[in-house]
Amino acid sequence: MNYPNKIKKTGSKNIEYANRGMSLEYDLNITNQYYLDKNIAVIYKKPTPIKVVNVEYTNNDHEIKKAFFEKPSTTDYNGIYKGKYIDFEAKTTKNKTSFPLSNLPEFQLEHLKKVHLHGGIAFIIFYLEVKNEYYLYLVKDLVTYLDLTPRSSISFKEIEEKGYLIKRTINPPLDYLTVLDSLSLF
Amino acid sequence: MNYPNKIKKTGSKNIEYANRGMSLEYDLNITNQYYLDKNIAVIYKKPTPIKVVNVEYTNNDHEIKKAFFEKPSTTDYNGIYKGKYIDFEAKTTKNKTSFPLSNLPEFQLEHLKKVHLHGGIAFIIFYLEVKNEYYLYLVKDLVTYLDLTPRSSISFKEIEEKGYLIKRTINPPLDYLTVLDSLSLF
Numbered sequence: 001m002n003y004p005n006k007i008k009k010t011g012s013k014n015i016e017y018a019n020r021g022m023s024l025e026y027d028l029n030i031t032n033q034y035y036l037d038k039n040i041a042v043i044y045k046k047p048t049p050i051k052v053v054n055v056e057y058t059n060n061d062h063e064i065k066k067a068f069f070e071k072p073s074t075t076d077y078n079g080i081y082k083g084k085y086i087d088f089e090a091k092t093t094k095n096k097t098s099f100p101l102s103n104l105p106e107f108q109l110e111h112l113k114k115v116h117l118h119g120g121i122a123f124i125i126f127y128l129e130v131k132n133e134y135y136l137y138l139v140k141d142l143v144t145y146l147d148l149t150p151r152s153s154i155s156f157k158e159i160e161e162k163g164y165l166i167k168r169t170i171n172p173p174l175d176y177l178t179v180l181d182s183l184s185l186f
Numbered sequence: 187m188n189y190p191n192k193i194k195k196t197g198s199k200n201i202e203y204a205n206r207g208m209s210l211e212y213d214l215n216i217t218n219q220y221y222l223d224k225n226i227a228v229i230y231k232k233p234t235p236i237k238v239v240n241v242e243y244t245n246n247d248h249e250i251k252k253a254f255f256e257k258p259s260t261t262d263y264n265g266i267y268k269g270k271y272i273d274f275e276a277k278t279t280k281n282k283t284s285f286p287l288s289n290l291p292e293f294q295l296e297h298l299k300k301v302h303l304h305g306g307i308a309f310i311i312f313y314l315e316v317k318n319e320y321y322l323y324l325v326k327d328l329v330t331y332l333d334l335t336p337r338s339s340i341s342f343k344e345i346e347e348k349g350y351l352i353k354r355t356i357n358p359p360l361d362y363l364t365v366l367d368s369l370s371l372f
Contacts, residue, residue: 042300044260049233050250064236067250074230078264080271083305087266114228119269 024092024127024134027173028077034172035081041177043079043086048072074111081177082186085120087112088176092127098153099126112139121185125166125176126159135163136179210278210313210320213359214263220358221267227363229265229272234258260297267363268372271306273298278313284339285312298325307371311352311362312345321349322365 028045035041054066075089089108093099104124112122122139141162142154164179180186214231221227240252261275275294279285290310298308308325327348328340350365366372 036300039300039303042297042304042306047233047235047256047258050236050238050253052236052253062255064250064253064255067236067238067253069248069250070233072233080273080301080304080306083271085266085269085271085306111228114222114225115266117225118228118266120228120266120271 024090024125025076028090028125031172031174031176032077032079035177041079041081041086043077043081045077046072046074071107073107075108081121081180084186085115085118086180087115087120088123088125090125090127092129094129096130098155099128099159100153102152109139109143113143116140116143121180125174126163128156128159131156133160134166134168134174135159136166136176137163138183210276210311211262214276214311217358217360217362218263218265221363227265227267227272229263229267231263232258232260257293259293261294267307267366270372271301271304272366273301273306274309274311276311276313278315280315282316284341285314285345286339288338295325295329299329302326302329307366311360312349314342314345317342319346320352320354320360321345322352322362323349324369 025045032041032043032045035043049070049072050067051070052064052067054064056063056065075087077090078085078087080086089104089112091099091103093103112124115122116139124137124139124142126135126137127133128135137159145154145158145162164183166174166176166179169175211231218227218229218231221229235256235258236253237256238250238253240250242249242251261273263276264271264273266272275290275298277285277289279289298310301308302325310323310325310328312321312323313319314321323345331344331348350369352360352362352365355361
């Protein structure tokens with residue numbers, strides 16, 4: 001299995017990784033802000049869970065002096081659109097032909113399955129960097145597919161066939177709700 | 187205006203505050219875990235947003251050396267129940283007769299209003315410490331009431347009349363979803 005998104009030790013790769021990771025997140029944040037401003041949907045990125053160990057109190061300020069990143073329990077994004085609960089994870093891959101499933105932790109897939117079973121709309125947004133393409137892949141389709149053929153990666157061909165292309169636009173950059181609109185889910 | 191939940195400077199009060207604040211949060215976390223385990227609902231507390239400034243990389247570990255608490259944009263809890271988007275804030279007050287609205291920031295009320303307008307179920311869980319009582323107050327009722335009579339606090343009498351008592355039980359400790367079930371919202 002490959003771990004293409006693992007943080008590299010060298011400085012330049014680290015920055016490269018950070019920019020790449022931030023790019024999809026940045027585009028989605030801008031998109032969600034657009035939805036919020038236009039009163040289309042209320043969808044936010046969840047904060048990264050951090051375990052705070054030491055806090056220094058100085059005058060009116062609290063400075064955290066020691067803390068650790070914690071493993072999240074769920075996905076990065078959730079909210080409400082047209083009365084429906086929306087929950088998704090955003091994944092970028094640098095790979096050339098497939099997305100390695102090692103980059104989609106079991107707890108995230110389990111969480112997305114639960115959301116689907118409770119009547120929410122659960123999906124993954126894939127950014128295939130080498131193709132510069134974005135796809136929305138509904139978890140119900142992904143799960144059916146994974147159950148049929150368990151494996152360690154999802155080929156880009158599969159993502160293109162089973163997922164839905166999100167066209168990049170100016171404003172909002174990644175209009176994934178319009179893609180959902182076309183899928184008769186509401 | 188009073189700020190009863192503001193962190194006090196003295197050590198003992200600080201601990202007292204922490205325990206009190208944690209108690210409602212703790213009960214709700216246990217309750218949400220119960221809902222998750224029993225496959226009743228998928229509701230989580232969001233992590234506290236923290237701005238990370240400095241991280242030290244040592245071997246395989248990342249220790250945060252400098253960070254600050256950030257103001258959240260939304261509420262503490264959200265998720266899905268019976269196909270509906272659920273969003274709420276939990277508030278504890280030590281006051282004797284009323285809940286000061288200074289403890290419910292404008293951005294949280296605005297967020298809850300938006301959730302309601304988009305078809306979600308938005309509410310506040312109040313813990314009235316001196317009475318040892320818990321109430322679920324729907325935001326649609328609170329907003330109607332606030333619009334009619336703008337003021338700086340909500341009396342306990344109002345919370346008891348317009349809100350719904352959450353009876354404390356053994357497992358789960360605060361079964362707020364059963365309260366929602368009784369309100370013909372689904």
